[in-house]
Amino acid sequence: MNLKHPVDDPAAPRARRQSCLRAVGITVLVLLSFTDLVITANDGGVLWPLFVVLPLGLAALLWPAARQPAWLTPQLRTAVPAGVSLVITAVAAPTGRMEGFGPGESAILLCLLLVAVRGCPPRWVVACSVLDGVAVVVLPLRVIRGSLADNSTAGMTGAVLVLVLLVAVMAGLGGYLRVLDHRRGVAVTETRRSERLAMAADLHDFVAHHVTGILVQTQMARMMAVTEPENLDPVLAGIQNAATEALSSMRRTVGILREGPQDLTGPEPADRHPAADLTSLADLVGGFGGFVGPKAVLHRNPSVPADLPHEVQAAAHRVVQEALTNVRRHAADATEVTVGLTYRDGMLRVLVRDDGRGGTQMPHAARGGGFGIVGLTERVTALGGELRTGPRPDTGWEVMALLPTEGTGTRRLAL
Numbered sequence: 001m002n003l004k005h006p007v008d009d010p011a012a013p014r015a016r017r018q019s020c021l022r023a024v025g026i027t028v029l030v031l032l033s034f035t036d037l038v039i040t041a042n043d044g045g046v047l048w049p050l051f052v053v054l055p056l057g058l059a060a061l062l063w064p065a066a067r068q069p070a071w072l073t074p075q076l077r078t079a080v081p082a083g084v085s086l087v088i089t090a091v092a093a094p095t096g097r098m099e100g101f102g103p104g105e106s107a108i109l110l111c112l113l114l115v116a117v118r119g120c121p122p123r124w125v126v127a128c129s130v131l132d133g134v135a136v137v138v139l140p141l142r143v144i145r146g147s148l149a150d151n152s153t154a155g156m157t158g159a160v161l162v163l164v165l166l167v168a169v170m171a172g173l174g175g176y177l178r179v180l181d182h183r184r185g186v187a188v189t190e191t192r193r194s195e196r197l198a199m200a201a202d203l204h205d206f207v208a209h210h211v212t213g214i215l216v217q218t219q220m221a222r223m224m225a226v227t228e229p230e231n232l233d234p235v236l237a238g239i240q241n242a243a244t245e246a247l248s249s250m251r252r253t254v255g256i257l258r259e260g261p262q263d264l265t266g267p268e269p270a271d272r273h274p275a276a277d278l279t280s281l282a283d284l285v286g287g288f289g290g291f292v293g294p295k296a297v298l299h300r301n302p303s304v305p306a307d308l309p310h311e312v313q314a315a316a317h318r319v320v321q322e323a324l325t326n327v328r329r330h331a332a333d334a335t336e337v338t339v340g341l342t343y344r345d346g347m348l349r350v351l352v353r354d355d356g357r358g359g360t361q362m363p364h365a366a367r368g369g370g371f372g373i374v375g376l377t378e379r380v381t382a383l384g385g386e387l388r389t390g391p392r393p394d395t396g397w398e399v400m401a402l403l404p405t406e407g408t409g410t411r412r413l414a415l
Contacts, residue, residue, distance in 0.1 A: 026062055029107060033058065036102030049088045050105070057081040057108035061115070075124040078116035082109060082128075082135040089135070092142040101139045106163065109136045110170045117174025118181065129174075133167040188374050195375040196382070214242050248309070277313035278304070278341070281320060285339050288324050294354070296324065296337040304343040305405075312403050315379050316341070316350045319387070322376055323352035323399040331356025331397060348403040355396040376401070 033054045040047055060077040085105060113132035120128050140159045221235045281298060288296040320339055327334055334356030342349045373389055376399075380387040385403040392398050 029058060029061070029104070029111075032102070032107050033104035036104035039102040049092070053081060053084050053088060054104060054108070056084060057105065057112065061108060061111050074115060074119040075121065075128050078112045078120065078128045079131055081112060082131045085109060085135040086131070086138070089138050089142055101142050106136055106139060106166075110166055113167065113170045114174040114177075117171050118178045129171060133171065136167050137163050139163065191374045192378045195378045214239050214246070217242070277310070278306075278308065278316060281317060281339070281341075284317070284321060284324070285337075288337065294327065294334040294337050294356075296339065298339045298341075300341045301343060304341050304348065308348065308405050311383055312348055312405050315383055315385070315403055316348060316401065318379060319350050319376055319399065319401045320352055322373070326397075326399075327354045327356065333357055334396065343405075346404060346406045348405050350401040350403065351398065352400075353392060353396060353398040357395060 033050075036050055036054065037047060040050060060081050063072065063077075109132055113129060113136065116128035116132050117125060137160060140156045140163070143156065217235050217239045221232055221239070224232050224235060278300075281300075285296045285298040288294075323339075324337065327337055331354050334354040337352065337354045340349075340351040340353075342351075373387070377387045380401050380403065383403060385401060387402075388400045390398065
């Protein structure tokens with residue numbers, strides 16, 4: 001089943017913006033590279049070195065991440081163009097065959113420096129960053145002969161100082177982004193860990209519930225075997241169904257936790273309690289607005305079964321709960337929130353929409369850390385589903401979860 005549909009994909013505007021920004025960046029770098037060729041040609045220099053280093057640098061910088069082969073590591077992308085540039089500078093400085101340098105090569109090397117500081121492994125980051133930084137700073141040495149003959153060493157010194165400043169700025173920016181990436185990675189890991197533990201706790205409660213039911217029904221069956229043996233079949237069928245559902249939940253639990261050993265010594269998850277189900281959504285949605293909040297309405301299609309798997313109901317409840325919480329945090333100006341539940345072809349669709357424009361009356365510290373969606377994604381994808389969030393075409397925000405209720409999730413997490 002194809003879960004993607006361009007009409008209700010809220011991530012499309014963001015993807016278009018990113019594509020536009022990438023196109024602008026590529027255009028600027030290509031134009032700057034062409035400027036290098038023009039400057040070198042006007043100065044009577046040799047062009048072929050630029051036809052080596054510029055395409056190499058552009059390819060290393062602009063190669064789409066989704067299509068990069070495994071061998072094209074960040075250290076290789078950043079070190080090779082810088083090394084080629086240094087070789088060209090070392091040859092051109094004593095011979096004076098390249099009577100100029102332009103902004104294109106400088107811009108490419110500075111961008112590669114940012115990539116090196118931000119993305120190279122720890123043991124490579126210093127070497128690759130220094131290599132890129134030195135390659136940028138020594139670019140004016142290519143025109144050293146012309147500068148000395150024209151008594152313009154002051155101009156070359158100024159160019160070197162400007163390049164040193166740019167190198168320091170890009171290195172600092174790359175370091176700052178690297179710290180942000182690390183912090184976010186740690187936060188995402190902790191959020192996923194807490195979500196997996198919470199899901200395991202929910203599933204444990206569900207399995208315990210069914211095991212208790214099996215025990216009670218077994219005791220009843222033993223008594224009926226003596227007094228009412230003809231009525232045993234419904235009791236045994238109930239035991240079979242309860243055991244099947246418990247086994248399915250245990251398989252899902254193992255699938256959630258077997259991604260890697262988890263550190264179980266951290267803080268207790270905030271939501272370690274028996275998970276809510278679809279029957280409690282009416283109370284959750286009805287009690288959302290209160291006296292001053294936006295009106296929340298629940299639309300549950302009659303096609304939604306009442307006996308969906310526990311994991312699916314818990315995930316749907318969590319999606320609605322987090323979406324409503326985000327409305328309070330980030331869209332206090334919303335006037336109406338709609339929660340929709342539909343069911344088709346074994347797929348439960350949960351859709352939460354608001355008409356807010358992003359206004360909020362809450363202080364910044366109370367708006368959350370931005371990782372609620374990460375936890376929801378972990379929960380939904382662990383069940384074989386999909387979560388999408390993003391702005392609506394007209395106004396407001398929407399959160400949509402597609403949860404498989406049979407087959408897909410079980411096959412994905414089965415032992």
